[in-house]
Amino acid sequence: MSNVLTMIMAGGEGSRLKPLTSVRTKPAVPFGGNYRIIDFVLSNFVNSGFLKIFVLTQFKSHSLMQHLREGWRLSSGILKQYIDPVPAQMRIGKKWYEGTADAIFQNMNLIDDEDPDQVCVFGGDHIYRMDIRQMLKFHRKRRAVLTVAAIPVPVKDALKFGIIEVDDEWRMTGFEEKPQSAPKTIPGNPDFVLASMGNYIFERGPLVKELKRDARNNKSSHDFGKDILPRMFPEGKVFVYNFIQNDIPGAEEKEKGYWKDVGTLDTFWEANMDLVGVDPHFNLYNNKWPVWTYIPPLPPVKFVHFSELRTGHAINSMIGAGSIISGSLVENSVLGYSVRVHSFAHVEHSVIMNNVEIGRGAKIKKAIIDKHVRIAPGASVGFDLQADSKKFKITENGIVVIPKGAKVD
Known part of the structure; x- marks a missing residue:
């Protein structure tokens, strides 16, 4: 999309997602078997034809930057297309980003260099599909700032x-x-209110003006939602785009308006469970609007053993490449790549990330298991929450969360 610059906010600490964010920033958390959370917003922009993208990083950014390097190399000096990670650089002083608005202000040089007409500022930590062109058309038609x-x-x-x-x-x-x-409710719809998605399209001039004014205000929290929006809308020309009206090629009507804030462990688990049904709430199998990512060169999933009590199979589940389901049962679960589930094991309603080994006869229920975890033969997770809570975090909804690299006896 010509003369539009995109800046993705991907520096969030994601404290409510710990322990998943103890080793990585929130947008880098694996999701849906093959993906990282940030893949969804990046896919929306790429599918919409917006190919000048900066990803602003800060906390624990190595995993995210590695993923961008492996899966999102778009740079072309000839076509001026790029997806570039931008770590916090302390260009205007020895300080980290103090808020979302400050993150853009500290990287004002990127806006100056590109000289765009519009600047898209989007969050990097939600699960949804969106055709950004439709929002931009709405913005331009109303001559919004x-x-x-x-x-x-x-x-x-x-x-x-x-x-x-x-x-x-x-x-x-x-x-x-x-x-x-x-x-105040939506006009004509008294049972609903409008929630901000944290996604903005600015005219370049007004954005720069507001960021400079905000930076001079020592009492500001330097946040778009808390400071910039309340200051701009009384001056007029600030409009709201109704996400429900966004149409995605190949998407079914029931997917309209699907947007998941995966800011807590419970909503993260729920969003993964939204993927696995026969008629899922959010369908990843839409080839007209793909979710792009990086997947290592791995063999297909393999199911082995077939006998009355020992059959490798999965029901209402998504299994990543390179995984082996060996004489075991996986139900209503999402498995990343290179997961090994040994004979007589049973996994249900769980999110299992990459390179996890589940031992013979182990039982897993309602769990989130991070990468490189080893579950011992015969071990159980999710059946005795009191015992599990002595070792691992238990969410309000009873999900057991096992951190990266743990060994479960």
Whole structure:
């Protein structure tokens, strides 16, 4: 897309996702068997034809940068197409990014060098499909200085999000972060409110002006949602794009508006479970809007052994390349690549990341297991939460989370 610059915010610490984020930044967390969380927003931009992309990193960025290097090498000096990681560089002082707005401000040189008409500022840690061209068309048609992507959510969920108020023309008239009192509902839809998705399209000039003004304010938290939006919308020309109206080639009607904030371990598990049904909430098998990623050169999945009590099979599950299901049963689960499930083992309603070995006769239920974990023969996870809690984290919904490299006896 000509003269549009994209900046992906991928520096978040993701503290609510620990222990998964103890060793990596949130956008680098593996998801859906083959992917990393950041693959979804990058695929949206690439599929939409936006090919000038900076990925701003900060905390524990090595895993993310390695993934971008292996799977997202787009650089072309001739065509000026690139997906470039940009670590925090302390260009304006010896300090880390102090907020999302400060992250863009500290990299203002990238905007100056590209001289774009519009700047897309999107988060790197949500699961969804979106044709960005449709939001840009909405933005340009209204001659907006800023367009915010938003999704309708039930009134009862308003406490979880930044809530936007709009008039009949979808011009922003109010914004409150996680409102404590009853927020204004969507015009004509009294049961829903508009939640900000944290995705923005700015006109270059107004963005630069606001970032400079924000940087001079010592009382600011330097955050787009808390500081930039509340200051800009009263001046007019700030509009809201309704994500529900976004159409994706090849997507079914029931997928409209699917957007998952995987900011907690429970929502991360739920989003993975959304993939595995016969008629999934979010269908990864849409070849008209692929989710791109890097996968090592591995052989296909193999299922071995076939007898009355020892048959390798999987039901309502996704299994990554190079995995071997050996005389065992996998149900309603997502397995990454190079996972070995030995005979008589049983895995159900679980998320298993790459290079995990599950021993003979082991039982796994409602678990998230990070990479390079070894489950001993006969061990069980998820059946005695009191015992599991002595070694591992248990979520509010009873999901057992096993950190990278752990050994389970």
